[in-house]
Amino acid sequence: MIKLLHVEDDADIREIADMALSLSGEFDVVQCETGEAALAYVENYTPDVVLLDMMMPGMTGRQTLEKMREKPEFATVPAIFMTARAQHAEIDELLQIGAADVISKPFDPISLGDQIKEAMQKAGMTAAA
Amino acid sequence: MRPVYFKGDTAFSAALGCGLAAGWYGAASAVFPEAAGGIIPAAGAIGIAGFLPVVLGTRPFGQKAPEAARSHSNMLKQLQALDMHAGINMVSNEGILSEVNDHLLALTGYDRKELIGQHVKMLYDEVSQSQTCDIRNFLEQGSTWQGETHLRRKDGSTLVTQATIIPIFDKKGNWAGSISARTDVTETSKLQAERHSAQTLNELRDDIWIIDAQTEKFSYLNGSAKERLKLVNEEYLEKDLGDFNLASEIESVLKACRALRASGDVTTQFEAELVGTPMYVSIKYLPDPRGAGRYLIVSTDISHRLEQEQRKSAFISTVSHELRSPLTSIKGAMGLLLSGSAGELPDKALALLEIAHRNADRLILIINDILDMDKISNGQMEFDISDVDLVELLKEADRANAMLQQRFGVVVTLSGADKPVFLKTDPNRFIQVLTNLMSNAYKFSPPNGRIVLDIADAGEHVRVSVKDEGQGIPLAEQGKIFDRFADMTNSDRAAMGGTGLGLSICKAIVENLGGTIGFDTKEGVGTTFFFNLPKNEPASNAVDDVDVKRIA
Known part of the structure; x- marks a missing residue:
């Protein structure tokens, strides 16, 4: 099972993502409503992959990742962003700070799991290289 | 210029004296606008008013013969001066030219025989032709007309004159025609027009630069431009453009000027930041057959417009992105239902769901298009080559x-x-x-x-x-x-x-x-x-x- 931490402030989107990721039965999903709650949760939990919404009240997805990266065990955990503002410049910026992928909203729930696994694979290859 | 009217004496000589005096005054005032207290125009006017009646035989009471002779001589000199100074013509009551002096011929470029016998209208340009009825009305009533008239020279150019036109009456007191004295004020008029234009340019909110294409120095900056470049008076005229504190910004405009001239085009426009202000810069190259020509640069402050555009753009962007969140849920939920992950659905339900799903896609397309169009309008569309x-x-x-x-x-x-x-x-x-x-x-x-x-x-x-x-x-x-x-x-x-x-x-x-x-x-x-x-x-x-x- 792939341990996935999903940080998203919109409850409906959390539910849809949870259902979508449960389709393949390959993901063990933990969901947090805010960046702050996610940071508190990871004190005792290290996921295999983090799925972060960009725009959230309080800490943004980017700020949350930066805080997580301060923990040594998070140094190589692939992070995938979800954003409704999928513009070239923003995507490039997120990829440059180490994002494994950037998924645009609205996303396709059927292929979401595959998209995450693909990004993890790519990030793993990059880390190995 | 608004005409000034004098009620004349029925005595022709006195009228002519007064009229020409008034003509002299008006013309001299136009030529010597700065004369202290109007001494030059006034002196001439008084002289003509006093002496002309004498020469025409209406000697004032109590004047003795030797005095009259001296007065006569002086008056002739005055008339000679007037004849040299002003263009004079006489017309019949039907408007036909009967006399013209040499000065008027010199001013208009016509020969005497080309004018004599012609209607005076041939001397007037389109502007002044409409004045002729007005003038005639005043003359018929015995009034003197004074004002600006635009004559057309033989070569077609315009001659602006300050004119005094007085009526002439025959022995029975019937109106017989008129005599006009005109002073050339074309240059004065041009200077005034130029001064008004310069004042207007100076007061414009846009920045205006004129750069000499040969020396590449400023030949003119209006008030707004000088204020922006922090310059006072005319200190900029002799300065090389590279010597200004803001040389790089001036240089960028100069480069655009050179490129424009090299391209053979006449105008170019672009947006650039000048002294921290976003400006819309419009350059026009003004060629000059006698030299390299000039560049006319008009720059408009567009910071307010850009702020508004940015606000509009931010609004469109926010609204569009805010729409994506609920659409993510709508489309995601329908996608899961269609995939059967929430259980099998009846065919009719599936068909309806497909319609809803398709239209959610369409809505996303519309949002994307609106965002793209906004980016295109603002020149912010990104390209990754x-x-x-x-x-x-x-x-x-x-x-x-x-x-x-x-x-x-x-x-x-x-x-x-x-x-x-x-x-x-x-x-x-x-x-x-x-x-x-x-x-x-x-x-x-x-x-x-x-x-x-x-x-x-x-x-x-x-x-x-x-x-x-x-x-x-x-x-x-x-x-x-x-x-x-x-x-x-x-x-x-x-x-x-x-x-x-x-x-x-x-x-x-x-x-x-x-x-x-x-x-x-x-x-x-x-x-x-x-x-x-x-x-x-x-x-x-x-x-x-x-x-x-x-x-x-």
């Missing part, structure tokens, strides 16, 4: 649209795609244009219609085309097909799911990539949309060393 195989992109677009092809029941074939075609372009934008043209082709194709995606070498360009077997584009719509919302004027087309922005976005993208877009169409046969991309690197998006944004 790389070396790509267009054939591979063509195949990718074809694969991505497979479901849509199925839905519309069309058959797509690829042509010319048997070997790679490498080009430097933006792959995402290329696919966006192609997808848009393809979806249009699907929408307007008959069932089982054939669509051909073609890629071909067209010399300096690569030509990509999408050919359909639809109804073609009616002639009335052809001219506006790339306009925003052009599609929406046709309700059938709107019903097909177009936003009315697609083709205008395609055009903007292709042009930003340095290419061109167009179509061939025949009603009842079909349409081929095509775009040509240059084989060399797209240049339009490159930042030039002037660091300005050129405006289409």
